[in-house]
Amino acid sequence: MAEASAAVSGFDHTRLTSLRYFNLFRLILAGLFVVAGQELGLGGESPRFFLGVAVAYLAAVLLLGFPDALQRFGFNRIAALQGAVDIIVLAALMWSSGGYRSGVPLLLMMVVLAGSGLVSRERTVLFHAALATVLVLLENVWRHFGGGLAGDFFQVGIACSGFFAIAMVARLLARRAQANESLAQRRGVELANQQAINERIIRDMQDGVVVLGADGRIRHANPRASEMLGMALPEGALLADLEPGLPHCLLDGSCGGSGLGRLGRAGRSMRCRAVGAGGEGGDTVIYLTDFEEIQRQIQQLKLAALGRLTASMAHEIRNPLSAVSQAAELLLEEKRGDMQARLVRIINDNTRRIERMVRDVLALGRRDEVLPSAIALADFVNALVEEACLGSDEERRIYAVDIDPALTLAADRAHLQQILTNLLGNARRYCSGKAGAIRVHAHAPEPGSVVVHVVDDGPGVPEVDRAKIFEPFFTSHPKGTGLGLYIARELAEANAAALELVPGPETEGAHFTLAARSTP
Template sequence: MPARDPIEAAAFAVDAADRARRRALRYLNVFRLILGGLFLVAGEALGLGSESPRLYLVAVVGYLAAVLSLGFPDAVRRLGFERVVTLLALADIVALAAIMWVSGGYRSGMPVLMMVMLAGAGLIGEGRMVMFSAALATLAVLVENASRLFGGGQSVEFLQVGIFCAGFFGIAAIARLLALRAQANAALAAERGVALAKQQAVSAHILRDMQDGVIVVGARGRVLHANAQALEMLGLTRAGDGALDGLALADLDAGLEDMLQPAVGEDGRLMRVGAAGRLLRCRRVQGDRGSAAEGDTLLYLTDYEEIQRQLQQIKLAALGRLTASMAHEIRNPLSAVTQAAELLGEEKRADMQARLVRIINDNARRIERMIRDVLALGRREQTMPEALRLAAFVREILDARVFREPAEAQLYELAIDPALTLAMDRAHLHQILDNLLSNAARHASGAPGAVRLWAEALPHAKVVLHVQDDGPGFDEAMRAHLFEPFFTTHPKGTGLGLYIARELAEANDATLALAPSTPGADFILTASQQP
């Protein structure tokens, strides 16, 4: 349903209140006609008009004529609604006072009917008209009883008359207060209606212009709302934002019910759904308890293919810069290899030949490492995450390093709970930790336990792994460039180790960062416990 314009909503609220008052006036006029007809038909049986039947008949017929003439819509158009309400209230008081005058006074029951009419007028009328009608009814009752006392010498119970007169004002005041309260509630409802209309307009504008698709699913799997972006992503050709409203996801035969599976949580999941089979990131958010959306499910759809195209463009641009940087970085070791090879052909001494061969081998391995790291970027998206036993996996890596470098046997201290798991690609995690441990071993003091590895579980099924050394650490200038490609503090380093490590971590939905303000360097790897 489209959002109502705020001005239109306010006018609608005022018009609704006016229609309610007109409806109440019609009901009250029906009661007046029934009452007048009862007086006309059964007045004599009820003991009314016994003192002056002719005057009684004139009062009843005049009352019916006034109600009929003022009850038609033409009278409201000619005189106005407020004037019609006032005239009808005066007709009630005058007619009932006249009937009371010729029917034995207040004992005829007319003051009770006056109270009923005052209550109706108080609920419908506005301003001081209600209290004026109460004063007029009081005056009519007092004058009638005074005339009986002084004119005919009849006894009058002024206590009961006074109670009736006080009742007139009490009923009128209560009815007026109720009417004012109803008007205040109507004004508040109109104000809130305007605010709600504005909020609905803003929400509709957001849903219409946002890039993500939004589907609201009810408790029984039926679609309550879906914006146009969601229809486009799912490959549905129906027109209009409300095209899916009332339909069940399972009936669309496009695999959409898979989005309601528990595996699709608030963190999202990549899925190919819909008739178009597009790759979407689906997030499922359940309505909060006690809210208006309780029991409903919100599905947020993000076009991941578009994101991948944008990332591919960024990656190609970065690859161009990387290629230019690699050409410069490879030139230095390649020049050293070429020069050493030329000198090797001229050199006759065995020790110098061995030195030149070592230079060639070192620079060749440097080029090989650089190419291997660049190739790792191409395998960034080929992830196969699994829940790895973190303590056992790290122990295997440490054993392999100690086997290659026995001097590092006492260098590492491991403090990881054997029950902790970390969800990452095995080869990627191995390369990340190997890079971090190589940097830590290079900068650590070399004392036993100089490189410490420890982990802890975090909320939301996360685990954090620390690789900390007691080296000099990094100053602020170095921290700003630490994860940039080809930035290195080692003369024989490629400058790609930390850059590749962070790229591989992000490919596994993990993060790699350097802890701030710690002695030495403390690299933090944060990932999920389960894939």
């Protein structure tokens, strides 16, 4: 409703402006009739009548042109009244000047109709065209009975047809102009609203934003940028004068690929990024991210995860420690050799379990130490299989490896070894032991990526356990630590890879995929 009201007021303002210019034209025309009408060859048949009509027309223009008349009668009524007065006066001046052959009044009547089409309503425009037609025809009929020619009606009819054509064309042009102005006003309102929203978003962003012109001067900066840099960033100032390190860091590339550096008066660590704004002026938008805040958040997440892991690990270590302690106490009391051997075996098994758990946790702590290299996948997997089989041909036939020798994978060699060793170990534990029970194959779905598949023919992963299989300390094996798959996924993510369990029927065994980057 507000936009509609604004559009209507815009129409009225445009029509009011047009009416004012039209009144100025009327005033000049009336004054010209009074001062130099007869010198222009008008009013030759009745000079006194011509002068009287011209004076009356000047008075009418002055009376109807005052703002008081517009407020008293309203815009539409005053426009209709002024148009009617113009047509009647011009018809009278045409009669006193010798009829339509005088030319000037008839031509001015067309101009008046065109102006009426710009300021009046559609019905009023048609009324003015009809009034002009009737008056011109009546004047020609009166002149015909006074000795005029019958052929004059043809020319007068053409002129009257032109009245309607000019009036309608002017009205259509006025409507088109009003529609364009209404559209422009709506677009202007929408643009202003969008600009206000954008300014609010930029002002409330957690990142700092600085817009630089092609000359290095600040065109815009949000409050967050000033807060992060510890200084005011007025528009029009040279950024190099306020913060020399920022243009040097970003525009000269001294920050490196990360765009990380210590900037501002406080020397805070910030991640910076500069992009072109895409405008014709060559503006540059600089985004500033408080990297210290990000580091604090990362540290908090790591501490929270470490706390959960430590609590779970303490709980898991308690059980084998209790078994070791109890076995040690019984060992002191037991005199039989076979029982002593059994207790020593219990102690050794639980000690190895604790050692594996500690080793896995230490591997998890080294997940950020990634040294990627190009690994020939086929040779790497075959070496792992040979190591797992310990040279046994009977054991080797369980593994079916089908990998293109040309496939390479970009990853940390130690990490990849631990991931695949865990997957192959789980597959060997649950497979049937038949020939080809464990299938390892790989393919490149698209350039730059490779997917490794490890499939066994075992009982598969129960549906209720699929959502928990990668959680720490979850295991279905009595001697497992529950950290193998969890650490394998963490190491995969550290190498920009993804370790997933492929959904499928439980009876078809477990199917794991490792999607990673390949090397050229």
